[in-house]
Amino acid sequence: MVSVIKQQELHELLYQGARQADERGQAILVSQVRKVAPIDPLSFFSVGKKHFPGERTYWTEPTRETTLVGIGSAYKFSVDQEDEHRFDTIEKQWNALLENSIVGPSAISSGTGPVIVGGFSFDPFKANVSHWEGFSAASFLLPAFLLTVKEEGTWLTVNHVTTRDMDVKQTAENMLNLFDSLIEDCASYNPSQEEQTYSIMESDTEAWKKTVKEAARDIRNGKMEKIVLAREVEVDSKRKFNPGEILQRLNSQQPDSFLFAIERENKCFIGASPERLVKKEEDKFFSTCLAGSIKRGKTAEEDELLGEELLNDEKNLHEHQLVVKMIRDAMETGCDFIQVPEEPVLYKVRDIQHLYTPVVGKAKYGTTLISMVERLHPTPALGGYPKDRAISEIREREIMDRGWYAAPIGWIDSRGDGEFAVGIRSGLLDGKKAFLFAGCGIVGDSDPESEYQETRIKLRPMLSALGGKES
Ligand SMILES: C=C(O[C@H]1C=CC=C(C(=O)O)[C@@H]1O)C(=O)O
Numbered sequence: 001m002v003s004v005i006k007q008q009e010l011h012e013l014l015y016q017g018a019r020q021a022d023e024r025g026q027a028i029l030v031s032q033v034r035k036v037a038p039i040d041p042l043s044f045f046s047v048g049k050k051h052f053p054g055e056r057t058y059w060t061e062p063t064r065e066t067t068l069v070g071i072g073s074a075y076k077f078s079v080d081q082e083d084e085h086r087f088d089t090i091e092k093q094w095n096a097l098l099e100n101s102i103v104g105p106s107a108i109s110s111g112t113g114p115v116i117v118g119g120f121s122f123d124p125f126k127a128n129v130s131h132w133e134g135f136s137a138a139s140f141l142l143p144a145f146l147l148t149v150k151e152e153g154t155w156l157t158v159n160h161v162t163t164r165d166m167d168v169k170q171t172a173e174n175m176l177n178l179f180d181s182l183i184e185d186c187a188s189y190n191p192s193q194e195e196q197t198y199s200i201m202e203s204d205t206e207a208w209k210k211t212v213k214e215a216a217r218d219i220r221n222g223k224m225e226k227i228v229l230a231r232e233v234e235v236d237s238k239r240k241f242n243p244g245e246i247l248q249r250l251n252s253q254q255p256d257s258f259l260f261a262i263e264r265e266n267k268c269f270i271g272a273s274p275e276r277l278v279k280k281e282e283d284k285f286f287s288t289c290l291a292g293s294i295k296r297g298k299t300a301e302e303d304e305l306l307g308e309e310l311l312n313d314e315k316n317l318h319e320h321q322l323v324v325k326m327i328r329d330a331m332e333t334g335c336d337f338i339q340v341p342e343e344p345v346l347y348k349v350r351d352i353q354h355l356y357t358p359v360v361g362k363a364k365y366g367t368t369l370i371s372m373v374e375r376l377h378p379t380p381a382l383g384g385y386p387k388d389r390a391i392s393e394i395r396e397r398e399i400m401d402r403g404w405y406a407a408p409i410g411w412i413d414s415r416g417d418g419e420f421a422v423g424i425r426s427g428l429l430d431g432k433k434a435f436l437f438a439g440c441g442i443v444g445d446s447d448p449e450s451e452y453q454e455t456r457i458k459l460r461p462m463l464s465a466l467g468g469k470e471s
């Protein structure tokens with residue numbers, strides 16, 4: 001019975017869409033939002049594989065107040081490498097689609113209705129290596145089915161781009177069948193955690209330490225103030241990595257981090273990042289300075305002592321202050337006023353603790369989320385200082401291709417609200433292979449060996465989420 005009611009509604013919206021498409025001579029986005037009984041987002045992601053393999057997205061933030069799961073794609077937005085206007089291009093494409101859309105019922109809650117989920121590459125001018133194929137300079141999906149789980153409730157949005165000659169009845173029927181099957185599969189879904197054995201291949205660690213040493217020397221000589229240098233490790237496993245299982249583990253092991261998973265065909269970029277780039281909620285922007293690190297202690301006392309050490313460590317404070325300086329300047333360009341605490345506090349996640357300074361600003365009229373992402377990316381926690389210098393030095397000094405590592409990953413809704421995290425503590429899954437990434441902020445008195453140890457700690461969240469053990 002429920003299906004009949006749904007079918008009439010969706011059918012009517014699609015019919016309106018097709019009629020408008022005919023009148024305007026262009027495709028019209030139809031988006032239907034409905035409140036549903038609670039659905040487990042991790043199960044929804046996993047069952048989505050049956051109908052839409054390679055087109056799933058998962059996104060949630062540390063408080064877990066908003067979780068988005070996208071299944072399938074109603075529309076794709078992408079920008080090729082080497083496009084220097086990639087932020088603007090995505091924004092224009094998104095606004096053009098929204099101008100031709102019908103949402104029923106309209107704008108219930110942020111993160112519902114038409115929402116695009118995706119991300120950007122770190123550097124559109126870095127030559128792409130093959131394992132990042134599909135992850136272009138910018139790539140977003142408007143999911144065919146979007147699950148939005150918030151404190152106030154759970155919503156399912158169905159999106160479809162209608163054309164004038166579409167078969168409305170058949171489309172509505174197909175979508176409702178899929179809708180019902182996703183919900184049924186979720187109700188009977190049992191998460192499995194199969195054993196995994198893998199081997200880890202670290203590429204030339206001595207060469208990486210040498211690059212760190214040279215960068216620190218160049219910083220002392222005044223060439224720049226800070227550069228973030230990253231490395232990649234390859235993990236080879238006996239069986240294919242399963243993004244759904246890895247998300248389950250990340251969710252339980254990293255409760256204070258953003259979680260994301262973005263599929264492109266048979267690959268998935270996945271991670272548990274502690275760092276927000278920027279969030280927009282009505283007229284407020286929230287950004288985060290997170291840089292400067294120390295390990296967690298084995299006991300509460302040791303942990304506290306290590307935290308104190310970090311809060312008073314000159315090198316780490318300098319590494320952090322450069323991030324605060326840049327984010328403050330960038331936020332000021334798009335805000336009427338901003339608030340920045342004087343001193344950092346600690347932000348602790350399972351494997352590591354960081355220096356943390358939150359920044360809040362009131363948006364100037366017309367400053368959009370994407371324009372703020374563009375101003376901020378990459379902050380000196382991911383790139384360096386000054387920004388442009390750091391990007392070109394990274395392009396030259398790093399052998400690996402960062403792809404989407406350390407880049408903005410997030411979502412935007414039809415009101416312009418949304419949030420982007422930076423894609424760190426992350427990896428690219430490609431069948432039986434996983435490429436994991438970790439980087440460190442290098443300043444004048446960085447010691448190559450301690451920076452290397454810091455990357456080892458930063459690789460832990462992904463390594464333990466892959467499950468199983470090293471063979
Ligand atoms: C670049 C990474 O971390 C950044 C975020 C927090 C602390 C950092 C640091 O202390 O070096 C890095 O700037 C990474 O995890 O790959």
Ligand SMILES: [Mg+2]
Pocket residue numbers: 291292293319440441454
């Ligand atoms: Mg550091």
